Amino acid sequence: MADRSVAEACRAVLTATAPADKIKAARAAARDWRLGRLAFEFDVAMPDRPARPDRPELLPPNRMPKRGKGSEHGRIALIHAITHIEFSAIDLAFDVVGRFGGEFPRGFTDDWMHVGADEAMHFALLDRRLKKLGSFYGAMPAHDGLWDAAADTAHDSLARLAVVPMVLEARGLDVTPAMVERFSLANDAVTARILTRILNDEVRHVRAGTVWFESRCREMGHVPETTWQALVTRHYRGLLKPPFNDSARDSAGLSREYYQPLAVR
Structure with missing residues (x-):
């Protein structure tokens, strides 16, 4: 007997604020779906925007500082930018399931739950890499362009x-x-x-x-x-x-x- 719906599991990912909590929720949702613990039901709405930690500061794309090419700082800034993309991609994967999964066969949810687990893993790898290099996710500003695209296509x-x-x-x-x-x-x-x-x-x-x-x-x-x-x-x-x-x-x-x-x- 499933104890929660797939939509509830997706919403839990989107409403998790701290990166560690979002990764944990993403892994739990993907694992529970794979093991048949989630009901194929879309009984709760997805939030208009996902929860975000206080850092990184989110700026419009045209206000983002330039990354120096060739320097170690520039390389760390690039890793940070990619890390933020992967963090946003976690929410995008689970939002597409929770928002649209009921319009498609179960295979759609299979695929995007797998994608969501991948994105959580990508973020974790990059987050660990930033720490090894003496930085951390949130140390630099980022932009929210990926979620803007999601908001524009939420319907x-x-x-x-x-x-x-x-x-x-x-x-x-x-x-x-x-x-x-x-x-x-x-x-x-x-x-x-x-x-x-x-x-x-x-x-x-x-x-x-x-x-x-x-x-x-x-x-x-x-x-x-x-x-x-x-x-x-x-x-x-x-x-x-x-x-x-x-x-x-x-x-x-x-x-x-x-x-x-x-x-x-």
């Missing part, structure tokens, strides 16, 4: 899938290889290995977004590529900038037919 599961995994996470596929090379050249093999693991996992995350986006489009009689382009044009505030990691995107099922027509020339 529409297709729009959420189009923007979060298929634009924002796909961007990670494009930029992470260069970051791996940067840390390798700086003789920071530990961070390079963490980022390589994240890159490999993100291919699976983008694939989950693409698979469920295309599944819903088929149900609705929509053409996936043109539907995606219309949703991205409407809901994504940024630009799709090359170069693209076409091979990683192809591995994730995100073909050039999706993004090339919107790419900035």
Whole structure:
């Protein structure tokens, strides 16, 4: 007999404030779902915004301080920025389950619970790395652009899938290889290995977004590529900038037919 619903477990992640508590709630939710301890019910609403610790200070993207390239401080600042992205990604994964899971078969919840567990693990690895380097998560400001994208698509599961995994996470596929090379050249093999693991996992995350986006489009009689382009044009505030990691995107099922027509020339 399940003692709580999957929606309650997701809400517990989103309302956890301290990073350690959010990781604990994320791991518990993913484990309990995997072991059949959560009812497949969506009986509570997700919060409009997830709980956040007092630090890092959240600034608009245009007020973020510049990271010095090539210096140790610049590398730590980059790790901090990636750590914040992974922290936000925990909430994004569990929000998509709690908010939209009832619209999809159980396999959708299977996939995004797995993604949420991955994001919690990524955050924990990076958080530990920051501490090893004499810093900590919250030592520098960050921006909340990822959650802004979630808020803009809170009403529409297709729009959420189009923007979060298929634009924002796909961007990670494009930029992470260069970051791996940067840390390798700086003789920071530990961070390079963490980022390589994240890159490999993100291919699976983008694939989950693409698979469920295309599944819903088929149900609705929509053409996936043109539907995606219309949703991205409407809901994504940024630009799709090359170069693209076409091979990683192809591995994730995100073909050039999706993004090339919107790419900035």
